[in-house]
Amino acid sequence: IQKTLNEWSSQISPDLVREFPDVLECTMSHAVEKINPDEREEMKVSAKLFIVGSNSSSSTRNAVDMACSVLVVAQLDSVIMASPPIEDGVNLSLEHLQPYWEELENLVQSKKIVAIGTSDLDKTQLEQLYQWAQVKPNSNQVNLASCCVMPPDLTAFAKQFDIQLLTHNDPKELLSEASFQEALQESIPDIEAQEWVPLWLLRYSVIVKSRGIIKSKGYILQAKRKGS
Secondary structure, three states: OHHHHHHHHOOOOHHHHHOOOOOOOOOOHHHOOOOOHHHHHHEEEEEEEEEOOOOOOHHHHHHHHHHHHHHOOOOEEEEEEOOOOOOOOOOOOHHHHHHHHHHHHHHHHOOOEEEEEEEOOOHHHHHHHHHHOOOOOOEEEEEOOOOOOOOHHHHHHHHHOOOEEEEEOOOOOOOOHHHHHHHHHHHOOOOOHHHEEEEEEEEEEEEEOOOOEEEEEEEEEEEEEOOO
C-alpha cells in the first residue's frame, strides 16, 4: 500500500490532494497484468476478500465488480470470504455471516462468481452455514498457525459434503485502520489521513490451470472518507 501510494502521489497534481476529493483512484496501471481474453479459458482467477471496516455487505459486490474491472474478466472462478470483523469477546455466528453470504450467492446467480468458500469456520459454524445457504460453500480455509492438524470433526464433515479444506497463514487482522492511515499520511502528507477508513481488501491470484503456476497476483483496496 505504501509503495503504491508513494508512486501514485509522485505523479499527480498537488492540487488534487489539496482539494480533498471524496474519491481518489490510486492505480498504477503498469503494475496490473490484465488477462488476455484469448487466454481466459486457460486461467483460474481466484480471490480472498477481507472485510476491514464495519460497513454493509454491499462491499462484497463492490470488491468483486472492481476485481473483474481491473483484470478485464466477466467473472471470478472462486472467492473465499474471510470471516467478517466482530467485537472482541463475541463469537462468530451464522447471523454475522448471512448478509455477506447472501451477497456472494447473488453474485454466483448473476454469474459474477463460479464458486464461493469460507475461512476459519469450525465444524459447527460450517455446518450451520451449509444447512442455511442456498449456494453451498465449496471450500473452507483453516489457519495452520492455530492448528497443526485438521480437526477430525471438521475433516469428516467436509468429506461428507464434498467441501475442500485448504490452509492459509493470513494474520487475523490483515490491515488495521491505524496502519492504513499511517501509510496514507506518510505517502501523501497533505491529506487528512484520519478522515479515511479502509472498507475491504481483496487479494487475487491468476493461475495457469495446466501448469498450476501463479501468473500474476495483487491486492485491491477500497477506503472511504468519513461522512462521504
